[in-house]
Amino acid sequence: MSPSIDLAVVIPTYNEKDNLHLLVKSIEKSLEGCSWEVIFVDDDSPDGTAAWVRDYARDFPNIRCISRIGRRGLSSACIEGMLSTSATYLAVMDADLQHDEQLLPTMLNALKNENFDLAVGTRYMPGGSVGDWEENRLKTSQFATALSKYVFNITLSDPMSGFFMIRRDAFEANVRKLSSLGFKLLLDIVISSKSSLRVKEIAFNFKSRHKGESKLDLRTAWDYLLLLIDKKIGNILPVSLVSFGMVGTLGVAVHLMVVRFCLTALELPFPQSQSIAVVIAMIFNFFLNNLLKYRDQKLVGIRFYSGLLKFMLLCGIGSIANVGIASYIYQDFGHWFVSVFAGILVGFGWNYGATSLFVWQGKKR
Numbered sequence: 310m311s312p313s314i315d316l317a318v319v320i321p322t323y324n325e326k327d328n329l330h331l332l333v334k335s336i337e338k339s340l341e342g343c344s345w346e347v348i349f350v351d352d353d354s355p356d357g358t359a360a361w362v363r364d365y366a367r368d369f370p371n372i373r374c375i376s377r378i379g380r381r382g383l384s385s386a387c388i389e390g391m392l393s394t395s396a397t398y399l400a401v402m403d404a405d406l407q408h409d410e411q412l413l414p415t416m417l418n419a420l421k422n423e424n425f426d427l428a429v430g431t432r433y434m435p436g437g438s439v440g441d442w443e444e445n446r447l448k449t450s451q452f453a454t455a456l457s458k459y460v461f462n463i464t465l466s467d468p469m470s471g472f473f474m475i476r477r478d479a480f481e482a483n484v485r486k487l488s489s490l491g492f493k494l495l496l497d498i499v500i501s502s503k504s505s506l507r508v509k510e511i512a513f514n515f516k517s518r519h520k521g522e523s524k525l526d527l528r529t530a531w532d533y534l535l536l537l538i539d540k541k542i543g544n545i546l547p548v549s550l551v552s553f554g555m556v557g558t559l560g561v562a563v564h565l566m567v568v569r570f571c572l573t574a575l576e577l578p579f580p581q582s583q584s585i586a587v588v589i590a591m592i593f594n595f596f597l598n599n600l601l602k603y604r605d606q607k608l609v610g611i612r613f614y615s616g617l618l619k620f621m622l623l624c625g626i627g628s629i630a631n632v633g634i635a636s637y638i639y640q641d642f643g644h645w646f647v648s649v650f651a652g653i654l655v656g657f658g659w660n661y662g663a664t665s666l667f668v669w670q671g672k673k674r
């Protein structure tokens with residue numbers, strides 16, 4: 310019988326193939342003498358990350374890959390990796406060699422022998438640093454950190470860290486409370502556990518990404534905001550509804566501002582003002598939707614303009630369907646509220662389904 314595994318290192322990947330050889334070799338070296346496995350959780354990277362791992366795993370059975378098709382998200386990937394192992398201790402780290410794998414034994418020792426539940430690699434303690442970050446990124450990270458500390462009263466110095474190790478029983482006790490949205494799994498765990506975990510913070514220097522591209526973008530910031538909202542009021546309102554409401558409210562605000570501007574500043578008649586507002590609100594909506602896609606799913610260059618055209622045509626059909634259905638129901642039942650609501654429902658259903666299928670060809674969340 311093979312000995313049980315002590316430590317599983319879960320590594321989420323999206324287009325990280327060129328970092329993996331060095332990463333695996335560095336982990337092997339730093340965990341010499343421990344019983345461990347590495348689980349890559351890959352979201353169908355176009356660069357062939359998963360195939361690389363499977364190839365490598367033929368000779369090294371303690372390396373394996375979970376391939377998720379049609380799915381995206383760092384936190385949910387890590388959670389699936391963590392749930393797939395029987396190891397007693399679960400570490401999470403990035404694939405791009407920014408985290409210091411030499412700290413893994415220290416973290417393991419803190420959980421095994423010092424009675425801690427969670428060991429966190431922190432950049433914001435003496436001895437740690439964020440490396441060569443630009444001023445802007447540093448300020449954004451500090452702001453996001455301060456926001457989560459303020460809203461949730463967190464004492465951890467670096468709740469945004471993506472480098473940590475947790476006992477599996479502590480993880481399992483909280484896993485059903487996790488939001489699993491976006492990038493910040495540690496924050497999700499800490500808030501969900503209501504600070505009941507004994508935490509050891511260990512300073513480390515965040516290195517520069519070795520190879521490949523960063524996946525940080527506006528979508529990451531949006532997901533972060535949704536995570537905070539979900540953790541605060543998720544038990545009252547589903548976060549997807551809040552997010553839809555926020556985007557919708559912005560669209561309506563733009564629409565109203567344009568109508569007002571056309572009526573008062575340009576002194577156009579109402580039908581023209583309303584038509585201009587419909588077109589501008591549509592363009593705004595397209596822009597916002599595109600901005601909130603994952604970096605590799607955004608439409609750029611010529612595809613941006615052809616996407617915009619498709620979006621407007623499809624939403625035009627949605628509007629016709631909206632008016633058609635509403636008028637049809639109104640004729641038969643004569644109830645204006647039900648008719649309007651049915652029209653909106655059909656129009657929205659069409660717009661959402663058709664644009665995600667035909668504009669962004671979005672299979673992935």
Ligand SMILES: Nc1nc2c(ncn2[C@@H]2O[C@H](COP(=O)(O)OP(=O)(O)OP(=O)(O)O)[C@@H](O)[C@H]2O)c(=O)[nH]1
Nearest residue numbers: 321322323350352381382383386403404523524525
């Ligand atoms: N499975 C999966 N992994 C992801 C996803 N997005 C990012 N990752 C991985 O999560 C880790 C962190 O992503 P990074 O882009 O390095 O984020 P970061 O370290 O905050 O940003 P940089 O400093 O710019 O590298 C990397 O190993 C990515 O490959 C995703 O949607 N799915």
Ligand SMILES: [Mg+2]
Nearest residue numbers: 403405407518
């Ligand atoms: Mg990185």
